[in-house]
Amino acid sequence: METVKLNTGSDMPIVGLGTFKLRGQELVVQTVETALKLGYRSIDTAAVYRNEADIAIALKQFCPKYGIERNKLFITSKLAPKDQGYAEAKSAVLKSLEAFGLEYLDLYLVHWPGKQGMLREDERNRQYRKDTWRALEELHLEGQLRAIGVSNYTVRHMKELLEHCQVKPAVLQIEHHPELQQTELISLCREHGIHFQAYSSLGTGKLVSHSAVVETATKYNRTPGQILLRWAVQRGVGIIPKSTNPQHLKDNIHIFDFTLEEGDMGRLDSLDSGMHYCWDPEHVA
Template sequence: MSSTAPSVLLNTGVQMPLLGLGTYMLLSPEDVYLAVDAALAAGYRAFDSAAVYQNEAQLGCALKELLPKHGLTREDVFITSKLDPKDQGKRAMEGALHSLSQLDLGYIDLYLIHEPGTEGLVVTDQRNPGNRAQSWATLEELHAQGKLKAIGVSNYTPAHMRELLQSCKTPPALLQVEFHPRLCQTELRSVCDEYGVCFQAFSSLGKGDLVTNPVVMEVAKNCKRTPAQVLLRWAVQQGVPVIPKSSNPDRMKDNAKIFDFTLSDTDMDRRQIRLGFIKSGLIDH
């Protein structure tokens, strides 16, 4: 990917933008087209999708039409998608190839196992570890073929990460999980740091709850920024990529303006924000 946007280096040697657009809940071709158009105009060069979002085809079509309009090529954008939990295990090849076909962009920059479980099985089902291993072996195969430029996981716990890291041939390039000042994921970040895995955040605004948090609002007022900008800056200032989702062009522009200011050490560590922590589930996006 060629871009001047702030980025992070993955263990594959490829740069990934620190800021991307989340596309969850963008379903219709028109909605996806308008969102991608606005995002590209605002400087976004990364887009996060998933098979369960049911918008891979719409995203691929929008990009093919809009990249020339913005003077860009396929190589200028970074596309992430994810394996459907129903395809975990023996159907992983079918699921990954379906994502490749739906996006129809030649390759996927980053492909993730969406969650450690399998659709229809409880978390403790003893078939899940084998299904995870089979899915990862499939992603490794497609990665070796160049169809998936990087592979990783989403919603994994520290135990899931250690299980994978101790058995894989190709280490994951990235872990995507919920991360914000109320959910700092200290153990997961430590595991990622130890093994050179990029740690990426979703739900950076605490599912929207944190933008009205009094501490966040106070910091935003002092910085003359929006609460959302403060929360996104809190992550990227730690080198953590973010993928805020929005279909509002003005909000997209605001969310992109997080690289021209710095939070103080005091504001970065306002521990009051962390009160009220609610443990997240395995998958919620």
């Protein structure tokens, strides 16, 4: 598995297992086992996914079986929007650590730039973000969070964070695919040594039927999903595709044995339209 070196010095797998909407202990455990067997070592979850404890069961059961040491795993979780704030964030991290039965998480992200229950335009969101980040910085310095970062932050949110932070975010995770390329955000992240990681790389599944993607897949004898994932990693973007299908899990990780030609990259690049298939955080104050 190819990795990227974070600004903390840690190595993070470029491909991780996404677990959004992965619910039910049996399915979670089965999916995580399949992923581990296939070579996945990075698992992305969040408090709001409500599957941390089930993922922990799978790791406890199958890591010894497949000889996977803790230091070979990369576990990411995220702060629920309801837990924005200094004390709330600290408490939430401890709950996630307890759910996993771990002494540390490899990466912890602020899931959303706003506080749950507050209007998007409420200026108090700014202070909540600042207080939350201070809590995560302290937990990072104490060693309970090996790296900290953010999710769904816009250029404005990122610039605000960079003005006051003592510890730079290691990762920004946000929606990214050929129709939403986030060029300005990627440039900002590269300028500050922040790894850019995509979710919804397939446009919630809608882009796999796009003619440009299908035709490119035919040319390379690959699946449309593999083309979209390869396009992302070729741009230096990390990915966390989610699937419970064993064949799809295998396909999603086998994208490092071919390269898209410049013309094909350009064709996919030309699809950028600013289309959001998920949430748009632009209007969060």
